[in-house]
Amino acid sequence: MARPREFDEENVLLLAVERFWEHGYEATSIRDLAQAIGLTTASIYNTFGDKHAFYRKALDFYVERSFGDRVGRFETKPPREAIGAFFNEIIERSLSDTKRKGCMLVNSALEVAPHDDEFQRVVAQVLVQVEAFFRRCVERGQEDGSINRCQKASDMAGTLLGTLLGIRVLARTRPERDLLEGLIRPIFALLEPQSQSDKLIS
Amino acid sequence: MARPREFDEENVLLLAVERFWEHGYEATSIRDLAQAIGLTTASIYNTFGDKHAFYRKALDFYVERSFGDRVGRFETKPPREAIGAFFNEIIERSLSDTKRKGCMLVNSALEVAPHDDEFQRVVAQVLVQVEAFFRRCVERGQEDGSINRCQKASDMAGTLLGTLLGIRVLARTRPERDLLEGLIRPIFALLEPQSQSDKLIS
DNA sequence: TGAGTTTTAGATCGTATGTTCTAGAATGGA
DNA sequence: TCCATTCTAGAACATACGATCTAAAACTCA
Numbered sequence: 001m002a003r004p005r006e007f008d009e010e011n012v013l014l015l016a017v018e019r020f021w022e023h024g025y026e027a028t029s030i031r032d033l034a035q036a037i038g039l040t041t042a043s044i045y046n047t048f049g050d051k052h053a054f055y056r057k058a059l060d061f062y063v064e065r066s067f068g069d070r071v072g073r074f075e076t077k078p079p080r081e082a083i084g085a086f087f088n089e090i091i092e093r094s095l096s097d098t099k100r101k102g103c104m105l106v107n108s109a110l111e112v113a114p115h116d117d118e119f120q121r122v123v124a125q126v127l128v129q130v131e132a133f134f135r136r137c138v139e140r141g142q143e144d145g146s147i148n149r150c151q152k153a154s155d156m157a158g159t160l161l162g163t164l165l166g167i168r169v170l171a172r173t174r175p176e177r178d179l180l181e182g183l184i185r186p187i188f189a190l191l192e193p194q195s196q197s198d199k200l201i202s
Numbered sequence: 203m204a205r206p207r208e209f210d211e212e213n214v215l216l217l218a219v220e221r222f223w224e225h226g227y228e229a230t231s232i233r234d235l236a237q238a239i240g241l242t243t244a245s246i247y248n249t250f251g252d253k254h255a256f257y258r259k260a261l262d263f264y265v266e267r268s269f270g271d272r273v274g275r276f277e278t279k280p281p282r283e284a285i286g287a288f289f290n291e292i293i294e295r296s297l298s299d300t301k302r303k304g305c306m307l308v309n310s311a312l313e314v315a316p317h318d319d320e321f322q323r324v325v326a327q328v329l330v331q332v333e334a335f336f337r338r339c340v341e342r343g344q345e346d347g348s349i350n351r352c353q354k355a356s357d358m359a360g361t362l363l364g365t366l367l368g369i370r371v372l373a374r375t376r377p378e379r380d381l382l383e384g385l386i387r388p389i390f391a392l393l394e395p396q397s398q399s400d401k402l403i404s
Numbered sequence: 405t406g407a408g409t410t411t412t413a414g415a416t417c418g419t420a421t422g423t424t425c426t427a428g429a430a431t432g433g434a
Numbered sequence: 435t436c437c438a439t440t441c442t443a444g445a446a447c448a449t450a451c452g453a454t455c456t457a458a459a460a461c462t463c464a
Binding site for chain 1: 225228229303304308317330353356357360361364365366371374375376381385387388
């Protein structure tokens with residue numbers, strides 16, 4: 001051992017995520033980061049490697065914080081409630097996002113992943129996990145009767161994933177509550193076990 | 203008048219769109235553009251103004267080409283077919299997009315619009331138009347009985363817009379036919395006039 | 405033809421970029 | 435205490451950036 005670090009790696013990552021998240025990869029310079037974090041560029045290169053590796057670590061950190069616990073938190077709820085709570089949280093998060101940072105994973109999916117195989121894999125993998133979470137919810141709901149059985153669980157999981165991504169894109173330019181809450185109503189109706197015509201008849 | 207231009211503005215915009223579309227705003231330099239187009243930077247600044255204005259013109263050109271005629275082309279069809287054809291075309295376009303450029307409007311919505319009021323307005327306006335197209339389709343379909351009346355047309359229009367954006371994001375990292383075609387099946391089912399339980403009963 | 409105007413080619417400007425280097429400061433173990 | 439090691443501060447490097455300038459070329463109109 002020798003001279004110890006003067007900073008906490010977790011705090012640094014938190015600040016780095018903040019900047020990469022808000023401005024993206026290209027529009028964030030190492031000097032921006034260094035100043036925002038309160039480190040020298042040398043320390044950044046020493047600790048995290050080059051910019052590419054630094055962004056990767058920031059994204060991993062973000063994913064861990066944002067998806068890691070959330071999936072677990074909802075998985076214990078009854079399936080239909082889990083899906084509903086998930087989307088409500090996303091909408092609230094989007095509406096209170098005054099800086100319009102959106103979702104860092106979605107941002108990475110569009111800015112970095114298409115030109116970088118490593119990020120392509122990372123992003124795809126997280127999306128697969130979210131899709132799997134939805135599928136488990138739908139399957140459980142279809143078993144216990146709380147979710148409509150007319151659609152294949154895998155199809156519905158894809159629909160939910162697509163809707164999630166759509167909300168995150170839409171909210172970034174049109175963060176309107178009516179719009180976001182309106183667009184998930186038909187989706188929720190799709191999940192309801194009693195059919196739509198029943199409601200018309202009754 | 204004096205010395206005439208040696209290039210065709212439309213061809214130049216076409217090439218500029220190509221590069222901005224593929225690499226985004228930040229990752230495309232004026233020199234990149236000049237080389238790709240076959241112009242000098244002076245000519246670019248002369249003709250289009252600065253980089254910001256050039257991107258704006260490229261985006262306008264893209265929107266005009268991509269949305270202008272498409273909406274009109276589908277508007278004449280029966281409403282449910284119009285929506286179906288629209289999504290099928292988007293999926294085919296996404297699957298054949300070997301360069302993974304996605305949709306330039308969606309890319310702009312995430313990279314440029316959040317930090318730039320001008321682009322914020324431009325992107326939002328196009329999204330409003332697409333939403334309005336979907337709403338007109340749904341309203342017409344609900345009138346002629348080809349589309350389910352259980353959901354408000356405005357809600358359904360939002361759902362369709364969200365799904366569209368979701369597909370364009372998802373396809374950029376996971377361009378899998380099964381996934382994309384699967385996720386719109388429940389959406390189409392939502393539009394069907396005969397309810398899901400009818401199908402179960404019959 | 406020649407005056408006036410616009411476009412071109414390419415050098416040039418100042419600044420910003422990602423990254424590395426040099427110097428010194430701060431620690432642990434012998 | 436002194437050496438080896440790892441850290442920090444900030445200058446430095448080569449290159450790239452957006453943007454402009456200079457000069458020559460190409461045209462219109464008189």
